[in-house]
Amino acid sequence: MTSVAKLTQRLQELHRTTVETPLFNPVFQLAHELSRQMEAGEISLDDLEAAIAELEVGSLQERSHRLSRMVAPLDEPSNxxxxxxxxxxxxxxxFRARWEQPNLHAVFTAHPTFLLTPDQSQAVASSAVSGDAISSDVVGSERPQVxxxxxHGRAMRAIAHAQEARNAIVAQVLTHAQATWPETWHELSPLPFRFASxxxxxxxxxxxxxxxxxxxxRLSEKAEHLGMYVAELEAIDADHPLLAELRPAALYAAERAQDFSADLSDPAxxxxxxxxxxxxxxxKxxxxxxxIDALESEAAKARDAKRAVQLKTLSAAMRADGLGMGWIHFRVNAKQLHNAIRRRIDPDGNLDLASKGAVVHLRRAISDVKPRRSxxxxxxxxxxxxxxxxxxMAQILQHIDADAPIRMLIAECEEPATVLAALxxxxxxxxxxxxxxxxxxxTETALEHGGRFLDELLAEKVYQDYARKRGRVAIQAGFSDAGRFVGQVPASLAxxxxxxxxxxAMQENGLTDVAALIFNTHGESMGRGAHPNNMADRLDWALSPWAKRRFARAGIALEPEVSFQGGDGYLWFAxxxxxxxxxxxxxCLRxxxxxxxxxxxxxxxxxxxxxxxxxxxxxxxxxxxxSATYNRAITAFGLGLLNSTGSRVSRRQSDLNADREMSLRQIRAIPHNSILQQLGYPVNVIAGIGHAAEGNYEEMGTLLAESPRGREMIRLVRAANALASVKTVAAYGELFNSAYWASRPYRGTEGHLTxxxxxxSEYLVKDDRVGTFRRLASRLRVDAMKLHRLLEHIPDEAPVEGREDKRRMIGVLQALRIALLQSMFIRAVSVPVFSRANDVSRDDVLEMIFTLRVDEALAQLRRAYPVSFPRISRFDLTEPTDWPDGSDEGYEAIHRDFVDPIERAHGLSLRVSTAIANIFGAHG
Incomplete structure (x- = not known):
């Protein structure tokens, strides 16, 4: 029973048992049957790997279908x-007003979101475009280090494709204007998109x-885009006079980039x-x-209509991007700014930056400060x-690109004084x-008090003067931590x-003459980047029509900005x-x-x-x-269910030593959300929706069904719920059930495992995780029953395509992983107690395995059971010795039977993680 077809069939058979026995767990039972076959030698890790590989390819195909569906049609004539x-x-x-205002600022960010290997990303993108099946060759290879x-290279590649696409849109807009308004079209300066990173x-x-x-x-980006400008101008006119300046400038920027790629720790x-x-x-x-002026002037005089459009298209790209691949965003934490400003204006630490006095102090400091050279x-x-x-930033503006503004994002910013410190x-x-x-x-505090924050900040004249100088008020709204702390639906509403x-606040403080730039980092939905339905829903989730109407009615120009995050997010531009x-x-959506x-x-x-x-x-x-229950369940396996998907650590750097028990707040938002998928239930999307309608299902259902915003929320909840399984949550708890392990060899069924x-069983008898998972599953089940009652009153506008197939794929994947974890547990506890390294605690190693800190556990086991030793024969000594007496041998058998299988099973478990994330459509 190792083919995917047979595993799926068996899972369906087991599901029917729940009608007679509600507490029966099909996922755990299938895992148990696989585990018994493995321990009996009837199937092997090779067999499980073949099934996982088939499911991996299927999951990549699911991601490809979703990608295509979200942006279809893909052919050039249709677009x-x-x-x-x-x-x-x-x-x-x-027409000018529409096309000279960016439809969107798109920011290409990087977090732990590079789940797919380069080959897998290319395969998904190619399949989305061509419709061809994905080859099995792209799974099973070693994951490169991110x-x-x-x-940075992947971000620049995505931006380059985006720039090419934007240029095509600009050319079409200009061509239309040229034909429609031949006398005035040269006045048009299209700017439909800005890009940043x-x-x-x-x-x-x-x-x-x-x-x-x-x-x-920044220098390498300058060199790259100057090279692109050169290529675009050469395509228009290989002998264009501006090439004599652009070509040397591109070479110069590349040389300087090479200088700054070296080790500069030495002052010389x-x-x-x-x-x-x-x-x-x-x-330089x-x-x-x-x-830009030269190209515009030439275009206005050009007799060749096509050449005129090409020249204005190039000038539009230069106007949008400047001397880089786009704008750039620096980001710091509010605490870092607080520490810095205290050095300047409060060296004794007497000033409370949350106080009115701090604002007065900073207002005066900003007024009095004299610019310093650096x-x-x-x-x-x-x-x-x-x-x-x-x-x-000062050096970049002075010596690399003097035109493109720079964003300074301040994380965890909860006081107006923090912004004034930055000013x-x-x-x-x-x-x-x-x-x-x-x-x-x-954060919870920032969302709760954000209105007061904005009222106070925008009332400050020093800020008003600054905003008018810049022509915009800029804020960032983060859906990731917000979705973790208050749930996805409440976060979006907050x-x-x-x-x-x-x-x-802008209207009340007379700032309707500047634009509002709102950077919505999208965050997680049912997994980072996994908004399930269509591009319109994805954009509305971050900036709803209700919010946009508030700006429109106040006469405030709106500059929406969203993020495309990491390698998987770059698939939109692959x-x-x-x-x-x-x-x-x-x-088209505007x-x-x-x-x-x-x-x-x-x-x-x-x-x-x-x-x-x-x-x-x-x-x-x-x-x-x-809840201690929720925290314990979500951290039960630490981060061991997740692949490493980025250069930034998934645990906050200050918490790396706290290994024995993790706090949920130590885990960043992306891995927190990913763990929920891997355990089988997107709690932060689904939980509470049914509870909130209790006792009022019909009226609440009617309101949500009649409201466009309500229907949008329910579409997200339904999509997440379609892939969720409370039974799977409970199944993971059974891994820690002492009674289960004690019963496995009952009546001699598996005597060799006694x-x-x-x-x-003895080790886990005091473990709390089985009870934790059972309690969490019970809470989720009660809320799910209420949700189903609510959904009966709301039409299903967007049924999940292939819902049952996806659920079965996830169910089989979960069963395979639980079987792999059982194999790891059995082998870990079977390692002989004897060891040369007598300072290694066997219980410590077991706990590492149970929390999936497998790399640490394997390092300890390899230290305890080495396969090679120093040999006396390597020494050329004149004095004879009778010791060692030849009895020392390496522990090859222990590695073959225990260490290596644990490592391989863990690797296969992580491949299961990738497949589940693909089915959810999540990044990272």
């Missing part, structure tokens, strides 16, 4: 036709990115690299303004992370006119309310065809605009119901997070 349908206005002024350099610049929660990394990345080496960059050189470009030496010796970032440093280093300071709202409060389809869908006169959504009118619903779901989610099962 041109779809875009052409939006170019219908006869009013040139309205480095910061790898992440924080890969290599994000310092929040990590210490492994040096300032020279950031400078080096840094001095050489810095002096080369800061020296005057005719090849700091602005593209003269090139150089690379100052950057090299600066100890403060926050100040170092401002110094790096102080921006002014101190003379870059306040080029830096957009953007507070991030995603962020939506915060966005509305921003519109209100090929030119996918990039074209993705941007065309977004351009997330920057809405109809201010659209009918009111009943969800916002019936606050007697909707507010109670929001509060009840939020409280239910927070009860889970505060000693191992007895040891496991």
């Amino acid at each position: 041109k036709a779809a875009l052409a349908e939006t170019l219908t206005t006869d009013d040139f002024a309205a 480095t910061l350099q790898y992440e 924080w890969v290599g610049y994000d310092m929040d929660g990590r210490t492994d990115i040096t300032w020279s990394n950031s400078i080096g990345f 080496a840094l001095s050489i690299a810095a002096n080369r960059l800061t020296a005057s050189d005719p090849r 470009l700091l602005t593209l303004a003269p090139f 150089n690379f030496g100052a950057l090299a010796i600066e100890a403060s992370t926050a100040i170092r970032q401002f110094l790096a 102080y440093f921006a002014k101190l280093f003379g870059i306040e006119d080029k830096v957009d300071v953007s507070p991030l709202f995603e 962020i939506e309310r915060l966005q509305g409060r921003l519109a209100q 090929t030119p065809e996918l990039a074209q389809a993705t941007l065309t869908r977004i351009a 997330p920057c605009a809405t109809d201010p006169d659209a009918p009111k959504d009943s969800f916002y009118q019936r606050t007697d119901l909707s507010l109670d619903f929001y509060r009840a779901v939020k409280e239910h989610q927070q009860d889970h997070l505060a 000693a191992a099962c007895e040891s496991l």
